[in-house]
Amino acid sequence: MEKTRGGMWALMCFLLLNWLSNVSSLSVTVTDVECVYEYVLYQGDTISGNFVVVDHDIFWSSDHPGIDFIVTSPGGNTVHSLKGTSGDKFEFQAPRSGMYKFCFHNAYSTPETVAFHIHIGHIPSEHDLAKDEHLNPINVKIAKLREALESVTAEQKYLKARDTRHRHTNESTRKRVIGYTVGEYLMLVAASLLQVFYIRRLFSKSVAYNRV
Amino acid sequence: MILRSVFALVLLVGILSPASESLRFELQSGQTKCIAEDIKSNSMTVGKYHVVKPNEDHPLPDSHKLTVKVTSSHGNSFHSAEKVESGQFAFTAAEQGDYIACFWAVEHTPQITVTVDFDWRTGFHTKDWTNVAKKGQVHSMELELKNLFDTVQSIHEEMLYLREREEEMQELNKATTSKMFWLSFLSLFLCLSVAGIQFWHLKSFFEKKKLI
Numbered sequence: 001m002e003k004t005r006g007g008m009w010a011l012m013c014f015l016l017l018n019w020l021s022n023v024s025s026l027s028v029t030v031t032d033v034e035c036v037y038e039y040v041l042y043q044g045d046t047i048s049g050n051f052v053v054v055d056h057d058i059f060w061s062s063d064h065p066g067i068d069f070i071v072t073s074p075g076g077n078t079v080h081s082l083k084g085t086s087g088d089k090f091e092f093q094a095p096r097s098g099m100y101k102f103c104f105h106n107a108y109s110t111p112e113t114v115a116f117h118i119h120i121g122h123i124p125s126e127h128d129l130a131k132d133e134h135l136n137p138i139n140v141k142i143a144k145l146r147e148a149l150e151s152v153t154a155e156q157k158y159l160k161a162r163d164t165r166h167r168h169t170n171e172s173t174r175k176r177v178i179g180y181t182v183g184e185y186l187m188l189v190a191a192s193l194l195q196v197f198y199i200r201r202l203f204s205k206s207v208a209y210n211r212v
Numbered sequence: 213m214i215l216r217s218v219f220a221l222v223l224l225v226g227i228l229s230p231a232s233e234s235l236r237f238e239l240q241s242g243q244t245k246c247i248a249e250d251i252k253s254n255s256m257t258v259g260k261y262h263v264v265k266p267n268e269d270h271p272l273p274d275s276h277k278l279t280v281k282v283t284s285s286h287g288n289s290f291h292s293a294e295k296v297e298s299g300q301f302a303f304t305a306a307e308q309g310d311y312i313a314c315f316w317a318v319e320h321t322p323q324i325t326v327t328v329d330f331d332w333r334t335g336f337h338t339k340d341w342t343n344v345a346k347k348g349q350v351h352s353m354e355l356e357l358k359n360l361f362d363t364v365q366s367i368h369e370e371m372l373y374l375r376e377r378e379e380e381m382q383e384l385n386k387a388t389t390s391k392m393f394w395l396s397f398l399s400l401f402l403c404l405s406v407a408g409i410q411f412w413h414l415k416s417f418f419e420k421k422k423l424i
Contacts, residue, residue: 037236142356149363156370163377170381174388181395185402192406196413203421 028104030067031111035103040094040120046147047071047094050154051104051116052087052161054168064112068105074098087165089158094120115161117154121147236264236329241275241320247313247330251305257334259291259313262298264327272297275320278328285310305334 028034040047053067066084073079073095080092094100104114123143129135239245251257263276274295282291282301290311291301295318305311317326418424 035238039236136353138353142353142360145360146356146363149360149367152367153363153370156367156374159374160370160377163374163381167377167381167384170384170388174384174391177388177392178395181392181399185399188403189406192410196410199414200417203417203423 028116029111029113030104030106031109033103033105034114035101036118037099037101038118038120039099040097042122043094043096044125045094045097046091046121046123047100047118048089048091048121048151048154049116049118050087050089050158050161051114052158052165053085054113054115054161054165064108064110067112067114068107070103070105072101072103074100087162115164117157117161119150119154121150123147235331236327239278239315239317239326239328241317241323241326244314244316246315247332251308251311251334253305253308255334256302256304257311257332258300258302259330259332260298260300261313261315261328261330264329266327275318275324276326277318278326279316279318280313282311282313285312 028036038047051069053064064086066086068084069080069082069088069090070078071080071090071092075096075098079095079100080090082088082090102116102118104116106112124135124140129137129140237245259282261278261280263272263278265272266276277295277297278293279295280291280293280299281289282303283289284305284307286309290303291299291313293299313330313332315328315330317324415424
């Protein structure tokens with residue numbers, strides 16, 4: 001998304017060169033394909049991020065095999081892809097500027113919730129310093145600091161999403177284990193009642209006494 | 213909220229404040245997409261949305277307009293707009309929870325795709341929009357450094373929050389383990405008692421039948 005601010009062009013360029021580029025963090029329920037678009041302002045920007053599949057409640061079936069994550073450049077080429085994972089981090093340089101497409105593909109029919117975070121970071125290089133006289137070498141350092149802090153934030157978001165996933169797994173396990181245990185008890189009691197009933201029937205008067 | 217389309221996709225933002233997201237997504241006619249964000253209590257939140265014009269010169273036709281509703285998880289509505297092209301909302305979250313912003317495109321016979329650009333910021337990021345440095349370099353640098361400082365503070369808060377959640381999960385696991393421990397004793401007791409009752413019942417039955 002281009003941040004357009006009214007005002008002086010020079011200041012705007014200065015801001016554009018220094019300001020933090022796009023950050024988006026959210027989670028999506030992927031039934032088939034779910035795509036998000038992000039605009040990359042400069043070639044060579046670092047696109048980094050992570051995603052975690054936060055499982056839905058599974059009661060009987062085994063774990064979902066995972067989802068595919070594909071990043072498409074504005075030219076239509078696949079820049080980055082991760083197949084069949086339940087969560088991963090990624091980082092790569094944007095080969096060109098433009099609108100990039102980040103897609104999640106779900107091969108199976110069960111919907112899965114994916115929590116993801118995408119960050120596009122730009123650090124002004126020496127070339128930009130030479131071009132624009134408003135830029136100060138200190139701005140480069142500030143940009144680097146900001147990127148470093150951003151990576152910490154991204155890591156936190158990843159940890160939080162994984163924590164949510166673990167929480168879901170734990171709660172589902174707890175429910176399942178308690179459910180199965182209580183079910184087991186009921187089956188035991190039912191089996192013993194059936195046994196008693198059957199033995200009583202074997203010895204009942206209606207059946208011939210000598211048969212047993 | 214009435215989710216009209218089969219492809220109703222729920223977008224959940226699993227990240228607490230500070231969080232900022234600027235993203236672009238596509239809506240088919242008649243489809244609904246919802247974005248929810250988990251917001252901490254007493255934090256400011258600001259959101260801006262607009263439809264990306266397919267044709268820059270002409271005004272947006274009616275078929276491309278949106279209906280927007282922002283509600284809390286308890287059902288209180290904070291913002292609603294019918295058939296608009298763009299808009300914004302701001303409110304202070306009274307309590308922590310999921311706040312949902314839902315968009316739907318009006319039903320139209322040839323299915324058209326509406327591209328929506330949505331920017332939702334919570335926590336300290338809301339300050340970004342109101343403060344645009346207008347005076348010289350030093351002020352904007354100061355602003356950036358302030359921004360960095362706020363980021364660090366939010367990282368600290370997030371770490372504390374993550375630690376709390378981890379502790380909660382540990383408590384949950386401990387509770388599950390102790391429950392399983394007691395349940396195993398119960399199962400032993402149940403097994404023995406069922407066997408004992410069976411034995412006692414059959415013995416009295418056979419004695420009644422004069423077989424023993």
